[in-house]
Amino acid sequence: AQKVTQAQTEISVVEKEDVTLDCVYETRDTTYYLFWYKQPPSGELVFLIRRNSFDEQNEISGRYSWNFQKSTSSFNFTITASQVVDSAVYFCALSEAVTLSYNTDKLIFGTGTRLQVFP
Amino acid sequence: GAVVSQHPSWVICKSGTSVKIECRSLDFQATTMFWYRQFPKQSLMLMATSNEGSKATYEQGVEKDKFLINHASLTLSTLTVTSAHPEDSSFYICSAREGTGGWTEAFFGQGTRLTVV
Numbered sequence: 001a002q003k004v005t006q007a008q009t010e011i012s013v014v015e016k017e018d019v020t021l022d023c024v025y026e027t028r029d030t031t032y033y034l035f036w037y038k039q040p041p042s043g044e045l046v047f048l049i050r051r052n053s054f055d056e057q058n059e060i061s062g063r064y065s066w067n068f069q070k071s072t073s074s075f076n077f078t079i080t081a082s083q084v085v086d087s088a089v090y091f092c093a094l095s096e097a098v099t100l101s102y103n104t105d106k107l108i109f110g111t112g113t114r115l116q117v118f119p
Numbered sequence: 120g121a122v123v124s125q126h127p128s129w130v131i132c133k134s135g136t137s138v139k140i141e142c143r144s145l146d147f148q149a150t151t152m153f154w155y156r157q158f159p160k161q162s163l164m165l166m167a168t169s170n171e172g173s174k175a176t177y178e179q180g181v182e183k184d185k186f187l188i189n190h191a192s193l194t195l196s197t198l199t200v201t202s203a204h205p206e207d208s209s210f211y212i213c214s215a216r217e218g219t220g221g222w223t224e225a226f227f228g229q230g231t232r233l234t235v236v
Contacts (some may be wrong), residue, residue, distance in 0.1 A: 014231070025127070043212075043229060044228070044229040044230060045163075045212065045227035047225075047227075050224065091132075104152060106168060107153070107214075107225060109164075110162060111161065111162045112161075112162055118141050
């Protein structure tokens, strides 16, 4: 069965601190995709990153970086020099490529981590 | 990037009435749309997968007669909450994927906050 675990329910940091959001997943498939989404107070989901299971290279995008380790089934997200605008709920999600049409594969979301960045 | 528009953003309705929520892909054809439900401070739970021109596939535990989904065109899917009750109050979010082959990103609507009084 597929499962995504985000053990950190809430994290509070002060601006400019670095913060890492943990994500551990379970899947039986060898081909899958991992995602991170940001949900600000307004509610909409903002896509941050997609990573397929064959690409274990870490990725950096500005202040954001992601560490994908298949050996530990983890896909952690780090925000460097956090800012107040980073305050949001962050969701990690998993999608297995089990169909010929990837467009029907559903996303399994973790429970989310609420990040509060204080000035 | 692609835009998915959900309408209305929020709605308050009386118990026993029905509410329709629209999800539109504005600049792409969405062969598949997904409907999620999110209770306060909880995760998104998939309710159903909607394919254009065919019946929706509901997740276990979701009442298909209560949550009617119609995906009549490649740009529009609707979710109707029938005979709504206070326990149906929630945040409903749709997402849409473009095309029929290969991987494409799922774009999310801005969500609809439903309050049943």
